[in-house]
Amino acid sequence: MASCSDILRSEFPELDGEVFAYVTGILHSSGADFESVDELVEAVGELLQEVSRDGKDERAIRDVCQRLFNCLQLDEARAQRCSQVLLDAPIQLSQITDGYDASTELLPGLLLKRGQTSMVNAKKLEKAEAKLKAKQDKRMERDSVKSSGPLVLEEATASQAASKKETRMESSGKNKSYDVRIENFDVSFGERVLLAGADLNLAFGRRYGLVGRNGLGKTTLLKMIASRSLRIPSHISILHVEQEVAGDETPALQSVLECDTTRESLLREEKELTAKVNAGRGEGTEGARLSEIYAKLEEIEADKAPARASVILAGLGFNAKMQQQTTKPDLLLLDEPTNMLDVRAILWLENYLQTWQSTILVVSHDRNFLNTVATDIIHLHSQRLDTYRGDFENFMKTKEERLKNQQREYEAQQQYREHIQVFIDRFRYNANRASQVQSKLKLLEKLPELKPVDKESEVMMKFPDGFEKFSPPILQLDEVDFCYDPSHYIFRSLSVSADLESRICVVGENGAGKSTMLKILMGELAPVRGIRHAHRNLKIGYFSQHHVDQLDLNISAVELLARKFPGKTEEEYRHQLGSYGVSGELAVRPVASLSGGQKSRVAFAQMTMSCPNFYILDEPTNHLDMETIEALAKALNKFRGGIILVSHDECFIRLVCHELWVCENATVTRIEGGFDQYRDILKEQFRKEGFL
Structure with a gap:
């Protein structure tokens, strides 16, 4: 294979000694720093185009750089066999020309003789050199961070124009309003400006839904408000429920009830005292104490616990310290509260939030939830906030x-x-x-300067087809029993089947076994009894609701795919990521710096890289914005293969699924009436239990 020097001499025979030595010096000393042909083009492409006498266009220059980049992949020994003198560092042009003496013989063929002019603009050389130095500095800084410990991410910052009137009212204690007015403020994340000159007005008692594309700054805005980086009157109390909280397999409503510590403590004591009395071990004071307990339970309306303020906060993941607050916050900030809730819990949450007396600002991409809860919608786009009265529709x-x-x-x-x-x-x-x-x-x-409509780009997704005709059965569970603990079976005599035309949604309360069933279908968990059958040519793609746990957050999305699927070019990895909206600088940023929705898109790109013919998706819409959810639904509808998914997003379920499985009572039941019938069943249960 030709060396870098050979390629340069062949493609640019007119190249003078100075430019030749400069370019080969870069390739020799910094070749290992080039991660892609794009970086090589950026370093020397403009310079080579400048000196090209045959007028090579950008594409031709890129082809040459691709050959040079391929050559740099060889080991160092081959690189050192270049026929010309190679420099250990980029040439400082100004230093060379300032100190040059005509008698110098150290670098023959490199320097020009006095009176001889170079064919390349000196400023071009200096500009290329500055670009390379900046790139090397950035690489050294990144490597230093990696070697010194955990990845340190950029932090969000907020700034706000001062208002003398508000400052005066705040200091005098005369401001008694619970409305929130934040005017003329900016929010940035590192060097990226998320909001510029924005205004946010929240009237007390109204419920605002904050919507917008992934990565524009919705979560960051909530954090700036919660931390009071933006000025909020000190008498307004704020409670912030973040997007990602740890969860477990406990059913949502049961978790809520258990977090009502006062109620649980009284019921526990009542049970212990009753047991003592029944066993004849009482001391004579139990009756009086039981009367006190019953009175207290009646006072706190223990039978209506799910409707209490502490209950809703517990259900959303508030910790023990938050639970000790005696009053509702004046401003409740919720970031994707429905992400980890099942359909039953979402219905309950929707009904409860409609009774909330103070102000709510909620980030959500659940269209149905916003239609039920929101009185106003705030749209974040183009670095500003626009407010609309009414629900999402x-x-x-x-x-x-x-x-x-x-x-x-x-x-x-x-x-x-x-x-x-x-x-x-x-x-x-x-x-x-x-x-x-x-x-x-x-x-x-x-005339006022009017601007054309700033249209948001359409989100596109495409799941590559892996379709071919298989003889049934394709995927089947027959009389399956499963348990983690022999004293508690998750499934008994479970029998389900799916084919390459299936569009199945699995619903049910958290803890009912939905994710467990998916893992049995994939073969990750083995049945205690019964048979799992999968066609020998079945290739399953799996999306976990905890997909972030499967991603290395310290590397870029491009590096992630390269490690998972080695042997392809960077352009192929970028193309795959671009198919899911992760393009440009997003593809080379650390995954940890991406928003929740952008991380999901990276997970989709990784999942589809091997072209599965059957997808099993566990809560795929969590963190995705509405446009991406709609694009995901369209992509799944076009996909020629089988699909089983778990979801709580009503609109998404209606767009994609033709069949509904309900996971409950250690088995799975198919509901003929689809989601409408399931919703009616849940509402009837709520009425019987006194939740509605």
Whole structure:
């Protein structure tokens, strides 16, 4: 294989000694730093195009750089066999020319003789050198971070224009309003500006849904409010429930009840005292204490515990310290509260939040949840916040109408400007019309500058087909028993089957065994009794609800795919990630710095890389924005293969699934009436239990 020097001499025979030595010096001393051909093009591409006498275009230069990059993949020994003198570091051009003496013989063929001019602009060399040095510094900084310990991520910051009136009212103690007004503020994450000159107004007692694309800063905004990095009057109490809280297999409603410590303590004591009395071991004081307990239970309405404020907070993951608060917060911040809740718990949460008396700001991508809970929608886009009255459906209609009006106004103004400009151009040099031309020019200056509609790019997803006809059965469980503990069986006599045309959604309370059944279907868990059958050509792609646990957060998405599927080019990895909306600098940032939705997209890219013909998806919509959820639904509908998924997102279920399995009572039941029937069943259960 030709050396780097051979490639340069062949492609650029006119290359003078100075430029040749500079480029080969870069390749020799910094070759290991180039992770992709793009970085090599950035370092020397512009310089090579400058010196190319045959006028190579950008594509031709890139082809040359690709050959150079391939050559750099060889071991160091081969690189050192280059026929020309190689430098240990990039040349400091200014130092060379300033100190050059005509008698110098140290670098023959490198320096130009006095009076001889270089064919390349010296500034081009310095510019290329500066680019390379910046890249090397960045690499050294990144390597230093990796070697020194855990990845340190950039932090979010907020700034806000001072308001003398608000500051004066705050210091005087006269501000008694519980409305939240944050005006003219900026929020950044590292060097990225998320919000610029934004305003946020929250009227006390209203429930606001905060929506927008993944990665634009919704979670960061909530954190800035919760930490009071943005000014909030000190008398307003804030409670923040973050997006990612640790969960377990305990059913959601049971977790809620157990977290009501006062109720649980009284019931426990009541049980112990009753047992003593029944066993004849009482001391004579039990009756009086039992009366006190019953009175206290009645006082706290223990039978209506799920409707208590402490209950809802517990259900959302509040810790013991938060539970000790005696009053509701004036401002409740919720970040994706439905992510880890089952359908039953979501229905209960929807009903409870509608009775909340103070202010709520909730980030959610669950369309049905927002339609039920929100009184207003705040749309984060283009580094600003726009507020709409009404639920999510009303927001969509109003936004669409607002965008149409904005575009119409912009187009009308453009036509008006063109009409005036035609007049100006026609009579610009007509002395008799000079005053009219001046008047028209002033009119143009006074016109407000309208902007065209800033349309958000469409989210695209595509699941590669792995479809081929298999003879049934494709995937089947026959009379399966399963348990982790012999005293408690998760499933008894479970029999289910699916084929390559299946579109099945599994629902049921948390802890009922949905995820366990998926793992049995995949073969990760072996039945205690019964048979699992899978076709020999079945290739399953699995998306876990805890997908973040499967990702190495300290490396980039490109590196992640390269480690999982070695042997492909960087362009192939980038193309795969780009198919799921992870493109540009997102693909090379540490995964830890991505938003929850962006991490999900990386997980999708990883899952589909091997082209499965059957997908098992456990809560795939968690953290995804609505546009991505819709794109995911479309991609699954186009996919030619089988699908079994667990989801609580009603809209997503209706878009994708044709069959509903309910996981309960140690088995799985198929509901003929689909999601409507399941929702009616849950509401009837709630009414019987007194939750509604």
